[in-house]
Amino acid sequence: MPTSVSEHGRNFVTSLCNFTCSTCRATGHIPPGKPSLTSCRSPEKETFTCWWKPSYTGGLPTTYHLYYRLENSEIVRECPDYHTAGQNSCFFNKNETTIWRTYNITVVATNRLGSNYSDPVDIDVVYIVQPHTPENVTVLVMKEDDPVPYLRVSWEKPRNADTRSGWITLIYQLRIRMKNQDEWEEHDAGQQKVFNVFTPHSGGTYMVQVRCRPDHGLWSEWSPPTYVEVPDYLPRERSVWIVIAIFSVIVFIILIWTLNLKRSSLKNFLLPPVPGPKIKGFDKNILKSGKSEDMFNALVIPGFPPSSDYEDLLVEYLEVYDQEDQELMLDGKDLQEGCLKLKGPSDNDSGRGSCDSHTLLMDKCGPAKEEPSPESAQQEAETKAARDLICTPEPADGQTNAWPMVLSPGQEYHHHDTPLKRAPDVFVSTPTSPQLGCTSPVDSKHHKVPNVNSVEGKGGAGGTSARTMEYVEVQKVNQQNVLLLRPLVEQSTYCTTSTFVEMPGKDYSKVKGVTSDNVLLLQQEASTPCLSDCHHGKDQEEQDTTIQLGRPVFHGTPAGVHADMQLTSNGYVDTVPMMATY
Amino acid sequence: MSLSWLSILFWDTLTPSPCSSVVVLWCVTVSSEALNLSDLLERVSMASDKLHSLSTSLTSDVGSQLPPIFKIMRPSQCHTSSLQTPTDKEQALNVPEEELLSLARSLLLSWSDPLAVLLAEAHNLVHPDKSAILSKTKDLHLHSSSLGAGLEHLIHKMGAQSQGIISLPYNGDVGTDKNASLSNFYFLLTCFRRDSHKIDSFLKVLRCRASKRPEMC
Numbered sequence: 001m002p003t004s005v006s007e008h009g010r011n012f013v014t015s016l017c018n019f020t021c022s023t024c025r026a027t028g029h030i031p032p033g034k035p036s037l038t039s040c041r042s043p044e045k046e047t048f049t050c051w052w053k054p055s056y057t058g059g060l061p062t063t064y065h066l067y068y069r070l071e072n073s074e075i076v077r078e079c080p081d082y083h084t085a086g087q088n089s090c091f092f093n094k095n096e097t098t099i100w101r102t103y104n105i106t107v108v109a110t111n112r113l114g115s116n117y118s119d120p121v122d123i124d125v126v127y128i129v130q131p132h133t134p135e136n137v138t139v140l141v142m143k144e145d146d147p148v149p150y151l152r153v154s155w156e157k158p159r160n161a162d163t164r165s166g167w168i169t170l171i172y173q174l175r176i177r178m179k180n181q182d183e184w185e186e187h188d189a190g191q192q193k194v195f196n197v198f199t200p201h202s203g204g205t206y207m208v209q210v211r212c213r214p215d216h217g218l219w220s221e222w223s224p225p226t227y228v229e230v231p232d233y234l235p236r237e238r239s240v241w242i243v244i245a246i247f248s249v250i251v252f253i254i255l256i257w258t259l260n261l262k263r264s265s266l267k268n269f270l271l272p273p274v275p276g277p278k279i280k281g282f283d284k285n286i287l288k289s290g291k292s293e294d295m296f297n298a299l300v301i302p303g304f305p306p307s308s309d310y311e312d313l314l315v316e317y318l319e320v321y322d323q324e325d326q327e328l329m330l331d332g333k334d335l336q337e338g339c340l341k342l343k344g345p346s347d348n349d350s351g352r353g354s355c356d357s358h359t360l361l362m363d364k365c366g367p368a369k370e371e372p373s374p375e376s377a378q379q380e381a382e383t384k385a386a387r388d389l390i391c392t393p394e395p396a397d398g399q400t401n402a403w404p405m406v407l408s409p410g411q412e413y414h415h416h417d418t419p420l421k422r423a424p425d426v427f428v429s430t431p432t433s434p435q436l437g438c439t440s441p442v443d444s445k446h447h448k449v450p451n452v453n454s455v456e457g458k459g460g461a462g463g464t465s466a467r468t469m470e471y472v473e474v475q476k477v478n479q480q481n482v483l484l485l486r487p488l489v490e491q492s493t494y495c496t497t498s499t500f501v502e503m504p505g506k507d508y509s510k511v512k513g514v515t516s517d518n519v520l521l522l523q524q525e526a527s528t529p530c531l532s533d534c535h536h537g538k539d540q541e542e543q544d545t546t547i548q549l550g551r552p553v554f555h556g557t558p559a560g561v562h563a564d565m566q567l568t569s570n571g572y573v574d575t576v577p578m579m580a581t582y
Numbered sequence: 583m584s585l586s587w588l589s590i591l592f593w594d595t596l597t598p599s600p601c602s603s604v605v606v607l608w609c610v611t612v613s614s615e616a617l618n619l620s621d622l623l624e625r626v627s628m629a630s631d632k633l634h635s636l637s638t639s640l641t642s643d644v645g646s647q648l649p650p651i652f653k654i655m656r657p658s659q660c661h662t663s664s665l666q667t668p669t670d671k672e673q674a675l676n677v678p679e680e681e682l683l684s685l686a687r688s689l690l691l692s693w694s695d696p697l698a699v700l701l702a703e704a705h706n707l708v709h710p711d712k713s714a715i716l717s718k719t720k721d722l723h724l725h726s727s728s729l730g731a732g733l734e735h736l737i738h739k740m741g742a743q744s745q746g747i748i749s750l751p752y753n754g755d756v757g758t759d760k761n762a763s764l765s766n767f768y769f770l771l772t773c774f775r776r777d778s779h780k781i782d783s784f785l786k787v788l789r790c791r792a793s794k795r796p797e798m799c
Contacts, residue, residue, distance in 0.1 A: 072658040098669040166790025
């Protein structure tokens with residue numbers, strides 16, 4: 001039972017102590033609680049202040065003391081100034097402050113019953129620099145030439161900060177927002193004390209704050225906000241758009257006015273009028289009146305086509321035919337006159353070589369004879385040769401390959417009594433080259449064609465017959481006044497189905513020039529081969545065939561053809577171009 | 583001015599070698615006409631500012647995860663503590679420029695060897711942030727060298743007789759104890775942090791003295 005007594009005793013003492021202690025706390029009779037240093041700060045790296053937080057006081061009056069000790073020194077000093085910095089603070093002035101030396105600081109709370117030490121703190125002044133806030137923050141609305149203003153924020157360094165000597169280097173920062181916004185817009189200003197804020201909202205109210213810090217220290221507090229009101233202005237973008245709009249409206253008005261002035265010419269440009277028919281002599285009014293006969297009659301030009309000399313323009317060709325029972329229609333008298341007359345009844349297909357034509361030497365419908373010995377055989381041979389020469393293919397389209405000619409209506413396209421300027425015997429010389437393209441070979445020998453039965457003007461306008469006439473070329477006139485004919489070998493188109501409309505160029509003579517008498521000087525083309533005897537040089541000029549408008553091709557005296565006169569392969573002159581110039 | 587920028591770039595890229603100062607001197611001789619003292623001081627100040635920022639960051643990285651048992655050594659035990667430097671503003675502003683510059687150069691020179699030791703120790707450090715600390719230590723070493731070259735350039739430009747600079751020896755004897763090495767590592771960093779701050783402050787005072795921009799100084 002002694003343990004229970006000791007236990008009892010112990011319990012009693014403990015409870016008594018507890019009671020006493022709580023009573024003491026309640027009544028303040030215990031030593032103070034442990035204070036703690038909250039912070040030490042130096043605003044300019046020359047002085048510093050430390051603050052502590054006291055603990056419970058215990059009800060008794062408690063004093064606080066701050067003691068410090070510098071490094072490398074055992075001397076404990078007390079805080080020189082408890083009041084400057086307020087309560088529970090210790091202020092170290094310039095004389096008390098050394099930098100780059102560690103302070104070991106302790107705060108002691110003391111009351112009647114005891115004291116309590118805080119935890120020591122080691123500080124170096126250079127690491128606890130926190131400057132004051134910048135001062136005199138002003139914001140101005142700058143209006144220069146631009147209608148858009150900007151804000152200029154300016155401030156001064158915090159007091160006591162010695163930036164002049166470089167002892168402390170401050171870096172500034174500002175923040176700005178509109179009054180009704182929540183988020184700040186922060187800007188770094190470096191070491192400068194001026195900052196521009198561009199393009200503020202028109203008519204808004206802004207608030208600005210500035211703070212600073214040393215290069216290796218802590219940020220200061222924000223300065224109290226500074227308010228500024230931005231006046232109303234027109235934004236540059238809007239004014240630019242307004243100017244552009246006005247300018248474009250003016251340009252548009254000018255454009256419309258110009259278009260209006262030039263209405264008609266613009267209409268002509270965009271919708272050019274359809275040209276009406278420009279036929280000479282064509283009168284629209286007659287058309288409108290509805291009398292077609294009158295209209296077409298009006299188209300008739302009195303002087304067209306040329307009447308009497310017209311036939312002379314026609315290319316005359318020789319129609320050679322051979323029939324035993326048919327006399328050649330060559331009239332000697334006419335020969336002496338140097339004319340060839342067309343004799344014999346005309347046929348509808350003059351010169352086209354239908355089987356029914358009695359004037360046609362060539363008889364395609366008959367068999368070919370090739371014995372050259374007798375006269376008839378010779379004739380037949382000539383016939384055959386001529387036939388071969390004059391052989392024409394069947395035009396595919398039934399149109400003639402004849403020379404296109406413009407005829408006056410009502411005038412027969414074949415003329416029977418056209419006087420010819422010469423009437424030699426016609427020799428048909430066979431071509432040596434097979435260029436003719438005809439199937440049957442032709443011997444190169446001269447065949448005498450004793451008579452020329454008809455020379456007809458060639459009609460081609462109607463195009464009725466399927467046969468066409470070949471051109472033969474008067475190659476030579478021998479001494480017996482016999483024409484030596486030679487078909488145009490270059491004209492391979494004879495045996496083709498092509499029309500005669502477009503003759504190869506080298507079949508024609510080139511017009512060298514026009515004399516004053518309206519005489520065409522034709523040029524011999526030296527490039528073309530000369531299949532017959534050709535006189536070159538000087539004689540060529542004499543042999544240049546001349547043609548007069550409306551005159552036949554032959555030149556020379558009407559009495560006859562000179563023996564030495566020769567026609568080269570290009571002696572044939574096409575008169576169609578002459579016609580075209582009509 | 584651009585040529586002085588080039589020379590500053592040289593400082594940043596050069597590894598510490600005897601050739602670096604030669605190259606710098608060559609640059610100086612080549613471009614001496616274009617150099618401006620205030621611009622040179624400006625750039626030197628910027629270099630020292632960077633160095634101190636790096637040092638502060640490294641020290642906090644190492645010390646933040648270190649138990650207080652490792653932080654027992656006092657800064658008075660730094661090997662450069664014997665070098666007398668101004669302890670407040672009046673003293674500092676009364677020091678002539680050459681002496682200020684000489685102090686800065688002495689401090690920096692005294693730290694060339696210890697920084698090499700730091701770099702060597704950083705490889706074997708036992709610390710959670712070892713890789714970051716290693717890279718920062720390398721940067722620290724590099725920037726210190728470049729600042730040294732810049733100060734040499736500055737001395738040449740100022741034409742001042744180079745006052746005797748003191749290279750305080752460092753005889754760090756760390757030992758093989760890991761804890762001891764870590765503690766020593768941290769201690770060295772704290773010492774360097776203070777000294778780099780001194781250098782920066784001196785140079786900035788010099789900058790404002792030679793500056794032609796009153797609004798900044």
